[in-house]
Amino acid sequence: MREIIDGALCWEQIGDGNRDKSEYRYTLGKGVIHRETGVLTLPVTLNFVMPFLDCEKIKAVIINKLNMLKDVEFDFTYEDMILSTEEIIGLYIPHMIHILNGSFVAITKAIDEKNFELDGDRLTIYSLGNVATQQLNLRAAPEFRRMLRDTFGINVKVEFKNNEALYHEKERRFQESEAGDIEQSMRKHAEDLRQKAEGRTKSGAQAGGKSQVRGNRQGGGSRREKELPAEGNRIMGRGINGEKNTELRDIDPKQGTVIVEGILFKKDSRVIKTGNCLVTLLITDNRTTVCCKAFVTENKWHEIDTMLSKGDGVKVRGQVQFDTYENLNVIMFKELEKLERTQERQDTCEIGKRVELHLHTKMSAMDGLNEPDAVVKQAAAWGQPAVAITDHGVVQSFPDAAKEAKKQKEKGHDIKIIYGLEGYVFDDADCIREDGSIDYKKKPTNHIILLAKNQAGLKNIYKLVSYSHLDYFYRKPRLPKSVIQAHRDGIIIGSACEAGEVFRSVLNGLPQEETERIADFYDYLEIQPIINNQFLIDQGRIADKEGLRDLNRKIVELADRLGKPVVATTDAHYDKPESAIYRNILMAGQGYKDAENGQGLYMRTTDEMLEEFSYLGEERARQVVIDNTNKIADMVEEIFPVPKGKFPPKIPGAEETLRRTCMERAHSIYGDPLPDRIAERLEKELSSIINHGYAVMYVSAQMLVQKSLEDGYLVGSRGSVGSSLAATMAGITEVNPLEPHYICPNCKHLEWGDMNLYDCGIDMPPKNCPECGTPMNQDGFTIPFATFLGFDGDKEPDIDLNFAGEYQPVAHKYVGTIFGEKNVYKAGTVGTVAEKTAYGYVMKYFEERQLPINKFEADRLTECCTGVKRTTGQHPGGIIIVPDDHEIYEFCPVQHPANDVNSDIVTTHFDYHKIDENLLKLDILGHDIPSMIRQLQDMTGVDPLKVSLTDRKVLSIFNGTEALDIKDPDYKFTHGTYAIPEFGTSFVRQMLDDTKPDKFADLVRISGFSHGTDVWLNNAQDYIKSGVATMREVISTRDDIMNYLILKGIENKTAFKIMEDVRKNRPLKEEQLAVMKEHGVPDWYIDSCIKIQYMFPRAHAVAYVMMSFRMAWYKVYYPAEFYATYFTTKAANFDEETILRGPQAVLERMDLIDAKGNNATPKEKDDYIVLEVAYEMYARGYKFAPARLGKSHALKFWTDEGKVLLPFVAIEGVGETAALALAEEYSKKPFDTIEEAVIRAKLNKTALEGLRSHGVFEGMPETDQLCMF
DSSP: OHHHHHHHOOGGGSTTSOSOGGGOOEEEOOOEEETTTTEEEEEEEESSOOOHHHHHHHHHHHHHHSTTOSEEEEEEEEOSOOSOHHHHHHHHHHHHHHHHTTTTHHHHTTEEEEEEEEETTEEEEEESOHHHHHHIIIIIHHHHHHHHHHHHOOOOEEEEEEOHHHHHHHHHHHHHHHHHHHHHHHHHHHHHHHHHHHHHTHHHHHTTOOOOOTTOOTTOOOOOOOOOOOBTTEEESSOOOSOOOOOGGGOOGGGOEEEEEEEEEEEEEEEOTTSOEEEEEEEEOSSOEEEEEEEEOHHHHHHHHHHOOTTOEEEEEEEEEEETTTTEEEEEEEEEEEEOOOOOOOOOOSSOOOOBOOBOBTTSTTTOOBOHHHHHHHHHHTTOSEEEEEEESOOTTHHHHHHHHHHHHHTTOOOEEEEEEEEEEEOOTTOBOTTSOBOTTSSOOEEEEEEEOSHHHHHHHHHHHHHHHHTSEESEEEEEHHHHHHTOTTEEEEOOSTTBHHHHHHHTTOOHHHHHHHHTTOSBEEEOOGGGGHHHHHTTSSOSHHHHHHHHHHHHHHHHHHTOOEEEOOOBSBSSGGGHHHHHHHHHHTTOTTGGGGTTOBOOOHHHHHHHTGGGOHHHHHIIIIIHHHHHHHHOOOOOSSOSSOOOOOOTTHHHHHHHHHHHHHHHHHOSSOOHHHHHHHHHHHHHHHHTTOHHHHHHHHHHHHHHHHTTOOOEEEGGGGGOHHHHHTTSOSOOOSOSEEEOTTTOOEEEOOTTTOSSGGGSOOOBOTTTOOBOEEEOOOOOTHHHHOTTSOSOOOOEEEEEGGGHHHHHHHHHHHHOGGGEEEEEEEEEOOHHHHHHHHHHHHHHTTOOOOHHHHHHHHHHHTTOEEEEEEEEEEEEEOOTTSOGGGTOOEEOGGGOTTOOOOEESSOGGGTTTTSEEEEEEEEHHHHHHHHHHHHHOOOGGGSOTTOHHHHHTTTOSGGGOOOOTTOOOOOSOTTOTTTOSHHHHHHHHHHOOOSHHHHHHHHHHHHSBSSIIIIIHHHHHTTSSOTTTSOOSHHHHHHHHHHTTOOHHHHHHHHHHHHTTOOOOHHHHHHHHHTTOOHHHHHHHHHOOBOOOHHHHHHHHHHHHHHHHHHHHOHHHHHHHHHHHTGGGOOHHHHTTOHHHHHHHHHHHHHHGGGSOHHHHHHHHHHHHHHHHHHTTOOEEOOOTTTOOSSOOEEETTEEEOOGGGSTTOOHHHHHHHHHHHHHSOOSSHHHHHHHHTOOHHHHHHHHHHTTTTTOOSOSOOOOO
């Protein structure tokens, strides 16, 4: 047997090839042949890994020699390995693939077994194809990791990575091979034809005749055509001759070259290694969507991107191929043309234009698909004089509709918006209880249309919407008829659709007198296209379409008897017929079985409606479609859904209070009189603030901060409020926006710092006052006031404050004390269908109907289903304040968040963004850091405001771990910022590595980088690494842009406008780019501005870093207290069972989560962050103490004899309620028995088991009963 093995083994392929053969040892155990299977199991103990192919060769030789065998299995035992870890892995990968083959074979064949990288404890194995790689990481990676660990003790994180270059190279070779086969076949075919032709013309040839083969090049092959510039509608290629020959749904590789047409849904491009671009166009015919791809130059992509927009018609010619990357048929196109946009439906009626009086937008929850602005645009484009918005029970589309109407008016289309709703009414005549309240759950509801005739009517509608949500909500926002009647002034009432009581009374054949009594309540009656009521035929309630027309005729007759107008409406839920599918998907997603019954609910032209109602006769059709709808519209005055202007609340003497408090504090710091530069800035700010009516905002924020400080909680500022010196002097923020300076706290001597050297006064060297010798304070962060209020002080301010999480409710309540409870409301939000949810609806719809759908069509349908309202909510800290002399109903209705009738919270009905320019909004947010600072102060007795921000030892932990005094010699981490807010994430830790901060100003810039979008990655990071710019030169915060442009000589307002456009991700205009170039702004800086999508204000970054630096100070000087405080905020992710077992258990758990890669759950990823901090704490020599009665807090980690003491809530199975009850009951009187603890603290079984397991009841008897035996 040894001869067979020695002869088959290729020794030079083992290891690096430099070892002597004698170093490799193996011993054979006793082989066993299994009689049932005929398989030989051969034990082998060895100090190396046999190459897999050699093993297969050995098996084949053995089977050949012992022909009774069916197979050979080696049972390898590895001892005293002489190979390196990398050598072992390289040789063992094929073995692992073999072991996993079976159910894994479909994906393991994608592994490029010779291509791997080992970097420390991370093993990257390359594979082919995105889909296969995803599956390998999901299913094979954990198995590979397990086998390496169990077999060799090698602990590595295994990750598969798609080798995209090799994948495309293989695909290219396949295509070339395929093209070569085709070309060879064509040549053979041509040669056969040529020989046949020669046979036929042989005599002619012998007579001296000449034959030519045209178009044939020597050597065969094809030459890449020169890329032609776009011309006219031809974008790519030489032009497409002929009509389209294939429907999108019919494309197939067997067809070869096809010509298709469609509407562009999406375009994209990515640069490949050659420098060219892979362009992807998704085109649709509203039935399916097809992917078209092409490899083009960057210039050609620029032409495509410039000439084509979403919604454009396109025509392409190309080869249909099965794309293994997409796993779908795609068209590789060579030619591309832009088609003229197909003519949308036009309203060409010459005798007049209709008005739509019944229409739903996306705010009709999970039912409407119309965008409010699109509805107004469409009606205006059709020349219709007005359009009504009538969502189900809500009015949240009003501000957007009004905004679009204003735009249309500026374009010359003066369209009127009729503001209304389709409510849910019930006749409450027999629902009044003895106490006068209404039993609003007693009866079913009908639909009703309410239209505001004037501003007073709109206010009444806002009241009715509020009452329906606050007082009468039961499944839907209901409206008692008596309540409508009481608030009818200024409202026009319509009878609505088939769910209205008028239609139903006619449908159900009620007596004429009863039907007339019901209809008399309404100002006008509605009829709708018969397709809207097709379901009545489907249900067998109406015989046929003529029966539906008869119902409409009866409503017309009823209106005539009562002398009321009849209007024809569409009840439009979407824009055009083909959009019905989107609503069907949403309805099916909610479980409706009749999801397809909503056909026909689309916006219609006057011509379409006249044709629909032609059965009424020409004159009557015109009356219901045109005359009466215009008559209703003419009754409506111009209305503003939100009043124009600002309506700030009032605080008596606010202006004087602000000026006085600012000047008092300024004088206390800088002396009296103030230095000129400070006096000028403060006076300019105060004048702007007071003259523009913002004093109340400042004073209210000042009162809130002062209240919090008095109660022992620091407040952090957010946003750009720290740009205001007045805010600093008012005590609203601790960020001082002045230039860096020294100020003597004793004699008030002032010295300005060198702006060329310092961004932050904190970074200047310590200095004693030259006048009196007192150590001077260093301050100033170089932030212009214009960032907050603009150069004219007229920009809308926004004061955001971070309160301690537990203090936030107190702060909210105090706003009511300042302004009056009746004037204060939580800022409402509207939650819409997100992309992920919409995708789920789409796939469910097609799966339930067993209909095929490709992923591109799924993406298109998903996009069309997003943005539809699902629910409402509240801003986490936003408070809207109504002035005392106004009512909220002048601005919007109110409701409970998510229509929670058990909630005592009342929010604005509109999303707060729609009214925050009219009413004061305060952002009073809850945040962990102020809570942590308070706990640290309680534990250490150190006032956080006295913590030095210039401590170099503290600054050093942003660059390493030396200041942490690590005791573990094998400590694996290199960063010192774990658990430091803003600087503890892996993203920012990498940023620290890249930038090596050594100043406070560097930390401010890093905070700006980390909170921006496309500010660091693919931007500043690249410029710094390539040496194009330094960290101080690149853009970090929005203020950097304005300051830099002003230094370059650009006029202040222009610089401010460029900054605002960049931070709001608005494309820079040609004239702005020209100004920047004229003033010598380098190209890289302009390019950086163009890339940025979102930016932090510098004041926000400074405020965050000040808080983070304080936390870092406690981490350096009070470690146990710091860790206790940190774990208090992360109790939900504190894995008590693992962490208490020590640092090795922590590392093993981290390795396990690491091994899952992207497949780790969100909870595991959050746990990982806490495990990192626990590992660091152990490495510094600190330990945990288990939770104990009489020592532990309910919810907070604490310290006990230098250890971090667990709270009860950290124990597995113990929730907050149980933890609080246990601590509270024990504080009243210690427990004598476990039974007593269970009874008094009301502990459930899970909590009891957790507490027992943790040892909380150690030594405590179960009961107080005596045992006699």
